Amino acid sequence: MLVDINMNISQENTTKRGKPDKSCPQGGVLSPLLWCLVENDLLEDLQKEGFLVYGYADDTVILVRGNVHTTLRDLTTNALQIV
Numbered sequence: 001m002l003v004d005i006n007m008n009i010s011q012e013n014t015t016k017r018g019k020p021d022k023s024c025p026q027g028g029v030l031s032p033l034l035w036c037l038v039e040n041d042l043l044e045d046l047q048k049e050g051f052l053v054y055g056y057a058d059d060t061v062i063l064v065r066g067n068v069h070t071t072l073r074d075l076t077t078n079a080l081q082i083v
Contacts, residue, residue, distance in 0.1 A: 011072075031058070045082050051075075 009016045035058050042060065046053045052063040062079045066072040 011069075042083065046079060049078065049082060051079055051082075 005020055007018050007020065039055050039060065043053050043055050046062060054061040054063070062083075064072060064075045064079060066075055
């Protein structure tokens with residue numbers, strides 16, 4: 001398991017730091033196959049809704065842009081509902 005992972009979220013002059021509550025086992029033989037089966041559909045679903053997404057090995061990035069906090073909140077909420 002990956003442990004002691006730090007996350008930073010920054011916007012303008014504000015940065016939030018934290019650690020995830022859970023993690024996934026790393027290095028399993030079945031993990032890449034299961035990830036591909038799930039990830040491909042997830043990336044397609046997010047792209048169909050207009051989100052800019054990237055899949056790297058076993059990570060996913062959903063890029064959300066907006067001019068105001070409410071727009072960012074709404075877009076992020078919509079993306080997370082799809083996930």
